[in-house]
Amino acid sequence: MCQCYSRVLRKWFCCDCLTGPCFPGTATAVVYPGKGVAMHSxxxxxxxxxxxxxxxxxxxxxxxxxxxxRPEELAEYLHLETDLHTSLAVSANHVLLTPGDDANNNGSTSASSCQGFGYQSRFAADIRPGERLFVASGNSVLTAEVRTIKRTIEKGAFVPLTAEGNLIVDGTLASCYATFHHDWSHMALRPLISVVQQWPASQHTVQAFTGHYVSFLKWAGNVLLPEGRLKFGDKRNTGVLKTISPETSPLDLVDSYAKKCFFSILTSV
Known part of the structure; x- marks a missing residue:
């Protein structure tokens, strides 16, 4: 168990030791044929x-x-509000797929259509007012300017996975991944996506296997790609200080990841 302190909101809250929260339970996805559904549902x-x-x-x-x-998790989220009246709730370490440099540097103050789909992989913590995001409007993908960024502490931590590696959340395009570059993450998750698409197993088994697979990848990524992740305390962070409780050592965390991976292999055979 870890404790997080928001220097901006001046509040302590319980948080996960190794992973970020991504989307709160109240963030909404659009479910066919067009109904908004909260992440917790x-x-x-x-x-x-x-x-x-x-x-x-x-x-x-x-x-x-x-x-x-993690339905009961409390975490700090950013709210990225745009000139098209979208407001995305997302954690600082989550990855957003944003327009390229030309779209973010052209000085435009109004929404424009997405021509093609060239994107950048960026952490939400790096987004600043005046920059642009991809948003869904009707049957089109537009770009909209970020007007304000707010911070709140909300309940729930959810990360749905799709074969495309992205989805529309709160009207805004977001990656399914956090902590690492979108393309790296999607490449690492391709084997899992293929297995889940073809595996005739119960949803409980699929979800358990997915959790262990992702835990191992995050542990491996932290070891092998230390510069590819969002580091707590660096200039991109939102001001959240994370501390590990005295009874939980870093070796315990690594050991728990190894055990999860081991039991995943046993239970999936």
Whole structure:
């Protein structure tokens, strides 16, 4: 168990020691044929609105599993509000797929259509007012300017996984991944996506296997790619100080990850 302190909100709250929260339970996905559903009610198998990474078109895709699902977690979230009246609730370490440099540096103050789909992988903590995000509007993907950024502490930590590696959350395009670059994460998750799409197992088994697979990848990524992740305390952080309780040592955390991976292999055979 860890304790987090928000220097901005001046509050302590319980938090996970190794992973970020991503989306709160009240964040909404768009479920076919167009109904807004809160993350805490979203289920594997639901068809949600996402973006085709090859062409930039809106598509319906299935939620394969949850990379993380902690309904009782309290965490600090950013609210990125745009000039198209969208307000995305997302954690600082979550990855957003944003327009390229030209779109963010052209000085435009109004929404514009997405021509093609060139994107950048950026942490939410790096986004500043005046920069642009991809948003869903009707049957189109537009770009909208971020006007304000607020911080709140909210309940729930959810990360749905789709085959495309993205989905529309609170009207805004977001990656399914956090902590590492989107393309790296999607490449690492491709084997899992293929298995989940083809595996005729119960949803409980699929979800358990997914959790262990992701835990191992995060542990391996922290060891092998130390510069690829969002580090707590660096200039991109939102001001959250994380401390590990005295009874929990870093070796205990690594050991728990190793055990999860081991039991995942045993239970999936």
């Amino acid at each position: 979203l289920q594997p198998g639901d068809r949600v609105l996402a973006v085709d990474p090859t062409g930039g078109n809106l598509i319906w895709t299935r939620v394969l599993a949850f990379l993380d699902r």
